[in-house]
Amino acid sequence: MTNTDHVALTLASTSITGGVPSDDGNLSLSRKSLRRSWNQLPRCQRNLIIMGLTAFCFTALLFLPGDQLINIKDVHLKPGAAPFHIRRENTLQNPHHHPHSAQSKDGSSLINELPGDISAAVASPMTVGSHPIKAKPAIDKFDGTMDYPMETNSAENVVNLPETVHSLNENGNGLIDIVNNVEQTLEQQSSLALDEPSSIRDELEEAIRQPSKLANVDIKQHLLQMESQLAKAQHFHGATNERQAAVVAAFRHSWAGYKKYAWGHDNLKPVSQGSHEWFGLGLSIVDSLDTMYIMGLEDEFNEARDWVANSLHFHTNRDVNLFEVTIRVLGGLLSAYHLSGDRMFLVKASELGNRLLPSFLSPSGIPYSDVNLGERSAHSPKWSPDSSTSEVTTIQLEFRDLSRSTNVPIYERVVNVVNEKIHALDKSHGLVPIFINANTGTFRNYATISLGARGDSYYEYLLKQWLQTGRKDNDNLILDYMQAIDGVLTQLMRRTPREKWVYIGELINGHDFKPKMDHLTCYLPGTLLLGHQNGMPDSHLMLARDMMDTCYQTYIRQPTQLAAEISYFALNEKDENDIYVKPNDAHNLLRPEFIESLYYFYALTGNRTYQDMGWNIFQAFEKHSKVAAGYTSLGNVKNTLNTPMRDLMESFWMSETLKYFYLLFSDNRKEIDLDKWVFNSEGHPLPVYEN
Ligand SMILES: *[C@@H]1O[C@H](CO)[C@@H](O)[C@H](O)[C@H]1NC(C)=O
Secondary structure, eight states: OOHHHHHHHHHHHHHHHTOOSTTOGGGGSOHHHHHHHHHHSOHHHHHHHHHHHHHHHHHHHHTOSSSOSSOGGGSOOOTTOHHHHHHHHHHHHOTTOOGGGGGOSOHHHHHHTTTSOHHHHHOOGGGOTTSOOOSSOGGGTOOSSSOOOOOTTGGGGOOSHHHHHHHHHHOOOHHHHHHHHHHHHHHHHHIIIIIHHHHHHHHHHHHHHOTTEETTEEHHHHHHHTGGGSOOOOOOOOOOSHHHHHHHHHHHHHHHHHHHHHTTSSEEETTTTEEEOSSSSOHHHHHHHHHHHHHTOHHHHHHHHHHHHHHOOOOOOOEEEHHHHIIIIIHHHHHHHHHHOOHHHHHHHHHHHHHHGGGGOSSSSSOOSEEETTTTEEEOOTTOSEEEHHHHTSSHHHHHHHHHHHTOTHHHHHHHHHHHHHHHSOOBTTBOBSEEETTTOOBOTTOOBOSSTTTHHHHHHHHHHHHHTTOOTTOHHHHHHHHHHHHIIIIIEEEOTTTOOEEEOEEETTTEEEOEEEGGGGGHHHHHHHHHHTTOOHHHHHHHHHHHHHHHHHHHTSTTSOOOSEEEEOSSTTSSOSEEOOGGGOOBOOOOHHHHHHHHHHHHHOOTHHHHHHHHHHHHHHHHTEETTEEOOBSOTTOOTTOOBOOOBOHHIIIIIHHHHHHHTOSSTTSSOTTTEEEOTTSOEEEOOOO
């Protein structure tokens, strides 16, 4: 992108948002240079700016004080007006918006050109301001070349949600939509600005002052008072076939090494036979509790339980990462509580929850990334003023569950505020930049858009929070999710030129496409399928299947049959290989995401092909990652002879990778019933609530 483009788009966004004039450098440009810049602009961008100014004037009219032209209160908010609200804003305000898309007459035809001209493919049918939204993205019509066998029974599983989307179709009047949107924005702001913050802040500070209390009484006493509402133990049978038994053996081998060389520390270093400390919270123990419970490993579970009861303390003066501790420790404790019915875990979870709360004492309510559990203070990471977007949006399942489990609302309230703030921010086709500032509550300009590191679980938790809270129609979470997946389909998805592998790339600076996909992104097929099972459009199913195939390739093509941390894809026929790995990206950290997706595919379809795919990968781990004291991360999956070792067994190996393998190989695909449980981002199942 050239400099002129940059200036133009910044101007456009500034003028449209009606930004504060004085401290914005762009507005203090002299008239002359403004005119010169104006004349240098391509016509399409000038149009964009004029469009923006018009919209600004119109918005300003709506906000006229006194006798307003339109009485906002009289206009009833149509259910589901939100998508228009979001989409319209994207078209006008998003500084990353690609000017061409405003000119595409029919976005659907562009999709057919994939994997052809990328700039054309960037255009999205969803963002054309005056176009009605299609109930299903154009990708459903996608492609004469690939065969998509449609599931005949998929309609059985469809909930009401798509109807909501249909009803949007009938509302084609842009004027009404804008008015609706204004009303919604006002409502949200007032509820946040007037009622919430002060009382939330009081409750917050109260909980932080007394970390061993809930609602002003001792945690144990509080739980005693709600005895009848506490969780009952769940029952599991243990391994029922050879593959499951092999996974249990792998778990025991890992656990034995950890116990011998790293007991009480965060992670095992299985090659050097030592320990690795990160937060000093015995991560591997807490993260493994529910896996052991599900596998029926009673002795191991009990020794871990005793360690948690006697040796897990949260008063150390040490910075920890809010997100990591939430998904691993808080999630691990809550899951252990719900599965075993042992309230000791809930006592621990409550104290930890209180000690994590200082993160939310930021000016914006978007949490700081780092929190000191002992001092009970929080701050941004040392290397940056920003938190990662996925981190601040991947704590909601756990905090909500803590509130529901203890009848103490504060945890859920603080993460709901985060939800609302993020929902209200401008996005690019529903996609979010990967950094957000906890002080200002805004995304970092020109940050990368990615479904890999720092972006991934934002999308995952939109869907999973909606599932956790009873799948309500017109929930912003699910509307944002649908919009985001549309954005993935139109902005990030590509096919390789020869072999037609579908992959999801990244937008560097928010707009320059890079054909790079983290292994982390391979969680997406499973999440998409889970969504489709709960009523999401068939385009999600097709993307899920295609991504499944591609992710499997990232494993099976490597000489070790293990995937690299990052894979690249050919943009055109000049690139030698359709899928390739750069030397610095060739490591494997025992990550779970693809096994997780295989598990969802098996659990939701019953198709045993996914078990066989998983078995191939399990054997590859056995062959290359297994060492005397456990399983190790690898330095290079392209090297079969003497594969270099990295000497770390992260806690997610026992928490997620082995748990998903075990459940994938189960004869009972509902060993964990996905209608009743929702897995957090670290593989810890939490109960689904009615609302
Ligand atoms: C099972 O899944 C595989 C891989 O996606 C597919 O090729 C096969 O047709 C499926 N089998 C059935 C019975 O649906």
